[in-house]
Amino acid sequence: MIELSHVTKEYAGRGKALNRLSLRLDKGEFAFLTGHSGSGKSTTLRLIHMAESPSSGEVVVCGFSSGGLGSHEVWKLRRKVSHVFQDFRLLPGRTALENVAFALEVTGAPRHEVEPRSTRLLAQVGLAAKSSLPVHELSGGERQRVAIARAMSNEPLVLLADEPTGNLDERASRGIMELFRDLHAQGVTILMATHDLELVRAYPDLRHLELNQGELVFDSHAVVAGEA
Amino acid sequence: MYTIREALAGIRRAPVLTGLSAAMVALALFVVGLFAVATYNLHQALSRVEERVEVVIYIQDDVREAELRLLEEDMLGLPEVRGVRHVSKDEALVRARTDLPEFEELFLSMDVNPLPASLEVELAPGFRDPASVERVADRTAIYPFVDEVRFGREWIDRLHLLRQIGGIATGILGTAFAVVAGLIIATAVRIAIFARRDEIQIMRLVGATNGFIRRPFLLEGALTGILGGFLALLLTYLATVAVSRTIFPLDWIPAEWTVGGVAAGGLFGLVASAFAIRRYLREV
Ligand SMILES: Nc1ncnc2c1ncn2[C@@H]1O[C@H](COP(=O)(O)OP(=O)(O)O)[C@@H](O)[C@H]1O
Numbered sequence A: 001m002i003e004l005s006h007v008t009k010e011y012a013g014r015g016k017a018l019n020r021l022s023l024r025l026d027k028g029e030f031a032f033l034t035g036h037s038g039s040g041k042s043t044t045l046r047l048i049h050m051a052e053s054p055s056s057g058e059v060v061v062c063g064f065s066s067g068g069l070g071s072h073e074v075w076k077l078r079r080k081v082s083h084v085f086q087d088f089r090l091l092p093g094r095t096a097l098e099n100v101a102f103a104l105e106v107t108g109a110p111r112h113e114v115e116p117r118s119t120r121l122l123a124q125v126g127l128a129a130k131s132s133l134p135v136h137e138l139s140g141g142e143r144q145r146v147a148i149a150r151a152m153s154n155e156p157l158v159l160l161a162d163e164p165t166g167n168l169d170e171r172a173s174r175g176i177m178e179l180f181r182d183l184h185a186q187g188v189t190i191l192m193a194t195h196d197l198e199l200v201r202a203y204p205d206l207r208h209l210e211l212n213q214g215e216l217v218f219d220s221h222a223v224v225a226g227e228a
Numbered sequence B: 001m002y003t004i005r006e007a008l009a010g011i012r013r014a015p016v017l018t019g020l021s022a023a024m025v026a027l028a029l030f031v032v033g034l035f036a037v038a039t040y041n042l043h044q045a046l047s048r049v050e051e052r053v054e055v056v057i058y059i060q061d062d063v064r065e066a067e068l069r070l071l072e073e074d075m076l077g078l079p080e081v082r083g084v085r086h087v088s089k090d091e092a093l094v095r096a097r098t099d100l101p102e103f104e105e106l107f108l109s110m111d112v113n114p115l116p117a118s119l120e121v122e123l124a125p126g127f128r129d130p131a132s133v134e135r136v137a138d139r140t141a142i143y144p145f146v147d148e149v150r151f152g153r154e155w156i157d158r159l160h161l162l163r164q165i166g167g168i169a170t171g172i173l174g175t176a177f178a179v180v181a182g183l184i185i186a187t188a189v190r191i192a193i194f195a196r197r198d199e200i201q202i203m204r205l206v207g208a209t210n211g212f213i214r215r216p217f218l219l220e221g222a223l224t225g226i227l228g229g230f231l232a233l234l235l236t237y238l239a240t241v242a243v244s245r246t247i248f249p250l251d252w253i254p255a256e257w258t259v260g261g262v263a264a265g266g267l268f269g270l271v272a273s274a275f276a277i278r279r280y281l282r283e284v
């Protein structure tokens, strides 16, 4: 489903954000991606979403290769792989409902389906009551939910989430995790970047990948495989 | 459908920016409009002067009616000639008396009419230039009863030169104004698109196709250009009326020019949008 092979990402004058990183995520997996701030988590997610291309190496996601996907075709990948951005990337002047509807509209959903589907998605993330509020009036946790509702709107095969519990309290974090567990149960492959190790420990059944200075330094699956 | 809705929504969500863009486009095209009015009126004035270009053929007194008719028909047969007017000796005298009243006494005291009869040859539009006039004059050489041919050669030459200079000057200035207007329109559109780059990025990130993202912006650019074109037209019209009332009368430009101007505004807006949006469709 997702495969990075010897991926290096270098930013001009900033050194290597990722250094010959190889990792593989199969269909239906749910993995945490941890590491210190600056270890390359966000960069990894952006490369998988193909918002950036690797300096060397190859990223293959849902059959699309970073080497072969032109910027005019990247929409094909984005309709299978959704990204919940760390900074949400919502349209500030518009309501929660409009933000979700926007994603449906611009990906060509039939017009009469847009509103009921948006309403249903917001209800799923527990925001039914606030759907008509402009997003800049919502709290961080509520905006996070709008972003998740939008990411779920095109029924993705893969969900990437960048620190989705980053600035939420314990209870709100649990709420988000419940949502992700539900999606995972429906077959969605999930890769979630976080630096909240306590949260990771609370879900020992899920895979845990750890980055350090752009290299993979820990993989719970590899440990299990090694011990077996 | 989405395209139209989203383009209108874009204008509605940022009315100030759209208004500013349209105002910039309007001012740019207003300058072009003023230039067009000035050019058109200069052209009209030159044409009116040129209408007075004529060749006068003075005829000897002893000419026979039939011979004169032959010359007249010959002249009318030329493509350069629009009309021929016969001025008899008597008519010439009457004209002279009204044109030069101070010599009234002199004319009355004469018992023979010293003025010759003439043919006044009016030239067709497009043939009021030195070469054509020369050709018409030369044609009369074969008629022995023709005394003299006159056509203010010097001022025809000057008129022709003026027309040529005018043509070159309007060509250069017109191109310069159009280029400047084009740059201003392009800048206005770039600013409008820059203001919405986040929206464009989000559209790409959630999986919209480039064509889908582009269309409302193209429509919005075209609408801004057309709106600016109409505003410019209004400003130009008001300016023309104001000048006509206070300084000197001006003709309003032909309808095709106004339609062309507004259409050019729309086309510029469209093309400028297409260019301005390109880089944002590669960014993420
Ligand atoms: N757009 C960018 N331009 C330059 N350097 C960047 C950019 N994005 C990330 N980096 C650098 O790459 C490294 C990894 O960053 P990032 O992937 O954001 O880490 P994390 O998400 O784990 O905190 C950091 O050193 C960061 O400064």
Ligand SMILES: [Mg+2]
Pocket (backbone or CB within 6 Å): A041, A042, A043, A086, A162
């Ligand atoms: Mg990060």
